[in-house]
Amino acid sequence: MVLALPNSDDFVGAYLGVLLSGGIPAPVPPLRGTEAADSYVALVSQRIRLLDAKVLVVPEEEANVSALIPLSDIRHLAVITRRDLQPTVQPIPPDGCEEHPALLQFTSGTSGNGKVVQLSHAALLAQTRNISEQLRLDASVDWAVSWLPLFHDMGLIGFLLTPIFPGGHVTFLRTEDFIMRPSLWMKALSQFHASITGGPPSAYALCARFTRDSEVEQCDLRRVRIALVGAEMISLESLQQFVDKFRPAGFRATSLLPTYGLAEASLAVTMTRLDQGTEFDSIDLESMRATRTAQRACGSSSPNGRTRVVASVGVPIPQMEVAIVSAAGERMPERRIGEVLVRGPSLMQGYYAQPEASRQALQDGWLWTGDLGYLADGKLYITGRKKELLIVGGRNYHPEDLEQVIRELPGVRRGRAVALGCEDPERGTEAIVVLVETALAAPAERDALRQRVRHALLGAGYPVSQVVLLRPKAIQNTANGKLRRLDCKRRYLAGEFSRDN
Numbered sequence: 001m002v003l004a005l006p007n008s009d010d011f012v013g014a015y016l017g018v019l020l021s022g023g024i025p026a027p028v029p030p031l032r033g034t035e036a037a038d039s040y041v042a043l044v045s046q047r048i049r050l051l052d053a054k055v056l057v058v059p060e061e062e063a064n065v066s067a068l069i070p071l072s073d074i075r076h077l078a079v080i081t082r083r084d085l086q087p088t089v090q091p092i093p094p095d096g097c098e099e100h101p102a103l104l105q106f107t108s109g110t111s112g113n114g115k116v117v118q119l120s121h122a123a124l125l126a127q128t129r130n131i132s133e134q135l136r137l138d139a140s141v142d143w144a145v146s147w148l149p150l151f152h153d154m155g156l157i158g159f160l161l162t163p164i165f166p167g168g169h170v171t172f173l174r175t176e177d178f179i180m181r182p183s184l185w186m187k188a189l190s191q192f193h194a195s196i197t198g199g200p201p202s203a204y205a206l207c208a209r210f211t212r213d214s215e216v217e218q219c220d221l222r223r224v225r226i227a228l229v230g231a232e233m234i235s236l237e238s239l240q241q242f243v244d245k246f247r248p249a250g251f252r253a254t255s256l257l258p259t260y261g262l263a264e265a266s267l268a269v270t271m272t273r274l275d276q277g278t279e280f281d282s283i284d285l286e287s288m289r290a291t292r293t294a295q296r297a298c299g300s301s302s303p304n305g306r307t308r309v310v311a312s313v314g315v316p317i318p319q320m321e322v323a324i325v326s327a328a329g330e331r332m333p334e335r336r337i338g339e340v341l342v343r344g345p346s347l348m349q350g351y352y353a354q355p356e357a358s359r360q361a362l363q364d365g366w367l368w369t370g371d372l373g374y375l376a377d378g379k380l381y382i383t384g385r386k387k388e389l390l391i392v393g394g395r396n397y398h399p400e401d402l403e404q405v406i407r408e409l410p411g412v413r414r415g416r417a418v419a420l421g422c423e424d425p426e427r428g429t430e431a432i433v434v435l436v437e438t439a440l441a442a443p444a445e446r447d448a449l450r451q452r453v454r455h456a457l458l459g460a461g462y463p464v465s466q467v468v469l470l471r472p473k474a475i476q477n478t479a480n481g482k483l484r485r486l487d488c489k490r491r492y493l494a495g496e497f498s499r500d501n
Contacts (some may be wrong), residue, residue, distance in 0.1 A: 001014075001018050001021050001024070001026065001045065001054075001055040001056075002026045002027075002044065002048050002051065002053045002055065002056045002057070002073065003015060003018075003023055003025055003027045003028065003057045003151070003434055004028050004029070004031055004044050004056060004057065004058050005027075005030055005057060005150075005151075006030045006059070006150075006174055006175070007147070007149065007150050007155070007172045007174050007175055008059075008172070008174075010057075010059060010082055011027075011122065011150045011501045012121055012150075012160065012230075013082070014057045014082075014157070015027070015083070015150075015160070015178055018192065019081050019102060019315070023055075023101070023104075024101045024102070025054065025103060025104070026047070026051055026103075026104035026105075026106075026116070027103075027105070027106075027150060027151035027152075027156060028043070028047050028106065028151055029043065029149070029151055030043075030059070030151070031044060031057075031058065031062055031065060034402075035410055037235055038497050039066055039133045041070070041071060041452050042070060042286055042494050043071075043073065044056070044071070044118050044332065045070040045071050045088070045351035046252065047106065047357075048071075048074055048077065048398050049074065050116065050352075050353070051104065051116070051352065053077070053079060054076055054077065055076060055077070055078050056071075056077060056078070056079045056080070057080055057081070058079060058080075058081060059081060059377060060081040060082065060083055060285050062359040063079065063081050063083075064125075065079060066079040066286075068216075073441075074361075075259055076173070078340040082177060090162055091251050097121055098120065098121050098122040098125075099121070099122055099349075100120060101119065101122050101349065101402045102120055102122060103117075103118075103119045103122075103124060103156075104116050104117070104118060104119075104120055104352055105117040105119060105153055105156075105263045105265050106151075107262075107264075111145050111377035111387065115352075115354060115357060116351060116352035116353070116354075117263045117264055117348045117351060117352075118349045118350055118351065118352050119266055119346075119348055119349055120349055121343065123266050123345065123347065123349075124157065124161060124266060124331045124346070125165075126266075126344070126345035126346045127157060127161045127162075127265075127266035127267055127268065127346035128157070128161050128164070128165040129160075129165060130268075130317045130318040130319050130346070131158070131162050131268055131271075131317060132162060132266070132319060133166050133317075133318050134268075135172070135196070135226055135271075135274070135406045136270050136274065137162070137163075137165075137166045137168060137196075138166070138272055139166040139167040142158055142163075142168050142169070142195045142204075143169045143170070143171070143192055143193060143194045143195055143196070144157035144163050144167070144168065144169065144170040144194060144195075144196040144197065145170070145171045145173070145185070145188045145194040145196075145197050146158070146173070146188050146197060146198065147172070147174070147175055147178035147184075147185055147199070148168060148175035148182050148198070148199060149175045150172070150174070150285055152262045153261075153267050154198065154230065154231055154261075155268070155348075156269065156402050157173070157266055157267040158198060158228070158267055158268075159198070169272055170196070171192050171319055173185065173188055173456070176485070178203075181194050181210075182206045182207040182209075182210045182211060183207065183211040183212070183215050183258055184218075185197070185199075185203075185207055186207060186211060186215070186219050186221065186246065186249070187215070187218075187219060187285060187386060189219070189221055189224055190218070190219040190220045190221060190249070192219075193223050193322070194223065194224060195225045195226065196224075196225060196226045196227075197208075197224065197226070197227055197228070197231070198226075198227060198229070198424070199228070199229070200229070200230065200231040200232040201229055201233075201234045201235060201238040201239060201296040202232060202238065202415065203237075203239075204227075204238055204239060204242040205237075205238035205242065207242065207245075207304060208241040208242045208244070208246070209241070210429070211245065211246075212328055215251050216245060216248055217245060217248070217249075218366050219246070219249040219454075220249060220250055220390060221246055221250045221251040222247045222250035222251075224247075224251060225255055225274075225275075226255060226257055226274070227254065227255045227256050227257065228257050228259055228271075228312075229256055229257060229258045229259065229311075230259040230260065230261060233311075233382065233384075233400050233436075234258050234278070234313070235309075235310035235311075235404070236278075236280055236311070236336045239278055242256075242410075243256070248313065250277065253256045253278070254277040254484070255264055256272075256278050257271055257272045257274070257314070258271075258272050258278055258311050258312065258313045258314060259271045259272065259313055259314060260313035260380055260382055262342075262369060262371075263348070264342075264347065264348045264361060264367055264369070265320070265342050265344065265346055265348070266346035266347075266348070266368060267307055267346075268317055268381045269316065269317070269320050269322065269342050269344075270313050270314040270315055270316050270317065270320070270322065270379075271313075271314040271315070271317055272312065272313070272314035272315075273314065273315065278308050278311060278312070279309045279311070279312040279379070280310065280311055280312070280358075281294065281296070281309070281311075281376060281381055281383060282296065282297045282307050282308070282309050282310075283295060283296060283297055283307065283308050283309075283310060283406045284296070284297040284298075284306070285297075285306055285307060285308050285401065285461075286306065287411075288308065288383075288396075289396050289397065292336060292337040292338070292396065293335055294310070294335045294336075294337055294376065294381065294383075295375045296333065297400070304424065305501065306461075308398075309384075310382070310383060311379045312376075312379040312380070313379075313381065313382055314379060314380065315378055315379055315380070316344075317460075318345070318348075319344050319345055320339070320342065320343070321342070321343040321344060322340060322342055322346035322375070322380055323339040323340075323341040323366070324336065324337070324339070324340060324373065324374055324389065325339055325341055325373055326339075327339070332374070334374070334375050334376055334377075335339055335374055335375075335376055336374060337372055337373065337374045337383055337429050338372065338374070339368060339369065339370070339371070339372060339386055340369045340371045340372065340373045340380070340382070341366045341367065341369065341383050342366065342369055343365055343367065347362070347367050348362075348367075350362060351385050356407065357391065360409060362383055368387050370385060370387060371384070371386070372384050372385065372386055372389070372398075378383065384394065384398040384399065385397055385485075386401055387486065388418065388485050388486065389421070390402075390420075390421035390430060391421065391430055392421070392431070392432060392463055397419075397421075397432070397462060399418070399421075399485060400463070401462075402419035402432070402434065402457060402460075402462050403417050403419055403484060404417065405456050405457055406434070406436070406456050406457065407478075409449070409452050409453060409456060410449075410452070411438050411440050411445065411448075411452070412437070412438060412449070412453070413436075413437040413439065414474060415436060416436070416437035416472070417435065417436045417437070417453075418434070418475055418486060419433075419485075420432070420434070420435065420485065420492060421433075421489075422434045422489065422492065422493065425473040431465035431466070432464045432465055433461060433464075433465060433466045433467075433468065433492060434453060434457065434464055434466070434468070435468050435470055435474075435475060435492065435497060436449070436466050436467060436468070436469055436470065436487055437454055437469075437470050437471070437472050437473070437474060437475055438469050438470070438471075438472075439472055440469075446469055449465030449469065450469060452490050453467045454467050468492070468497050470497065473496075475488060476488070
C-alpha cells in the first residue's frame with residue numbers, strides 16, 4: 001500500500017495498520033495539491049506503477065485524486081482515506097513473519113534514479129533495538145521532537161519506530177510548518193521539554209539563521225541531550241552557527257551527534273558516542289588527491305584550497321560492522337580512502353524488482369554503499385560519493401570541496417552551487433563545470449560573479465572549465481535536502497543548462 005500522507009496521526013495509524021493487516025507499506029511524499037499539473041501527482045503515479053500497488057492512502061481532503069490524470073489511468077487502484085476504513089482489523093499471526101517485508105523505502109536518488117529498498121521486520125527490529133541501545137533511550141524520561149518527513153527513513157525509522165521500541169514519546173511537527181518557520185523546531189523542543197531530536201546539518205543552519213534573538217530568549221533547551229546530525233555532508237560552519245545561536249538557551253555543543261547511515265542499512269550504521277560532541281579531522285588535500293590518503297594537515301584547521309575539514313560520524317552501532325576497501329575489494333588500512341562497506345542484521349533484502357542492482361550492492365553479506373571514506377582511531381569519516389568523484393588529469397577532486405570554496409561568495413545563493421565532472425574528448429579527461437544559482441540579473445553583475453567564482457576556484461587549485469549561472473531554485477534537491485548532482489549533470493548534458501538562465 002502506498003501512503004501519501006503528511007506527518008500526522010493518519011500516517012502513524014496507516015503505517016501500523018498496514019503492518020497489522022499483513023500488507024507492505026510504501027511511504028511516498030504527500031501530494032501538495034489536487035491538480036493534475038501537480039508534479040507530485042506524477043511522482044506518486046510513477047511509484048504506484050513501479051510497485052504495481054493496489055491501494056493509495058491519502059488525507060480526507062484529497063479523496064478525489066483518483067479522478068486526476070495520471071492516477072485515473074491506473075487500473076484496479078483503490079484510493080482510500082481514514083473515513084473509508086473499519087475501526088478494527090484482524091491482526092496477522094506474529095510468528096514466522098520476521099523475514100516478511102515490513103517496508104518498501106524509496107531512496108533519495110542523489111546518485112541516480114531512486115531505488116526501492118526492501119526491509120524485513122527482522123531488519124527494522126534489529127535497527128530500532130540497536131539505536132535504542134546506542135542512545136541509551138529511557139522511555140520514562142526521554143521525549144523526542146521531529147519535523148522530518150515520515151516518508152523518509154530518518155523520520156520514519158528514527159523518530160517513529162525507534163521511540164516505539166522502548167515505549168517512548170514523540171511529538172511530530174508538519175514538515176511544511178518547519179520549512180515556513182524553522183524556529184518552531186526549537187520552540188517545540190522547549191515546550192515539550194524534549195531530550196532528543198535530529199536533522200540534516202542544513203536544517204540546523206537554517207534554524208540558526210531564521211530564529212530571532214528574542215525567540216531564543218524564550219527557549220529552554222537544557223534538556224536536549226541528543227541532537228542527531230545526518231543525511232548530508234557535515235560542515236563545521238553550519239553546526240557552529242547553531243551552537244553559537246542557541247547556547248544562550250542552554251543548548252550544549254556536546255549534544256550534537258553526527259551519524260552515518262543509509263536506507264539500505266535500514267537507517268543508522270555509525271553514531272558519535274554520547275556526550276563526545278562533534279570531532280573534525282583536518283586533512284591535506286594534495287595527499288588526498290594524489291595518494292587517496294587522509295593525511296593530517298599542518299597549520300590551519302579551516303577549510304581552504306590546501307586542506308579539507310571532515311567530520312567524524314562516529315563508531316558502528318551495536319551489531320554493525322564497517323570496512324574500507326579498494327576498487328579491487330582489498331581491505332584498506334586506517335587513513336586510506338576507499339569505498340565504505342557495511343555488514344549487520346539491519347541490511348536490506350535487496351532492491352524491489354531489481355535483482356542485478358541487488359547483486360551488485362549485496363556481496364558476501366556486505367553492503368557496498370557507493371560512499372567514499374576512511375577510518376581513523378576506529379571512527380568513520382565520509383569524504384563523498386564514488387559516482388560523484390571528479391577526475392581531471394588523473395587527479396581526484398570531491399565536489400563538496402569546490403562547493404565549499406564558493407558558497408560564501410557575494411552573489412551566490414547560499415548552498416546553491418554544484419560541481420560536475422563532464423567528459424572532455426579533446427583532452428581525454430573530465431572537465432569541471434560549476435553550476436551556481438544567483439538572484440543577480442544585470443549582465444555586468446553576472447559577469448563579475450562568474451569571474452569571482454572562477455578566480456576563487458582557480459586560486460584554490462581547482463581546474464574549473466566553465467561556470468554557469470542559474471536562476472534561483474533551478475538546482476533540484478532530494479526529499480531530505482541533498483543536492484541532486486547527477487540529475488544536474490544529466491540536465492546539463494541534455495542542454496538545459498547549456499547557457500546562463
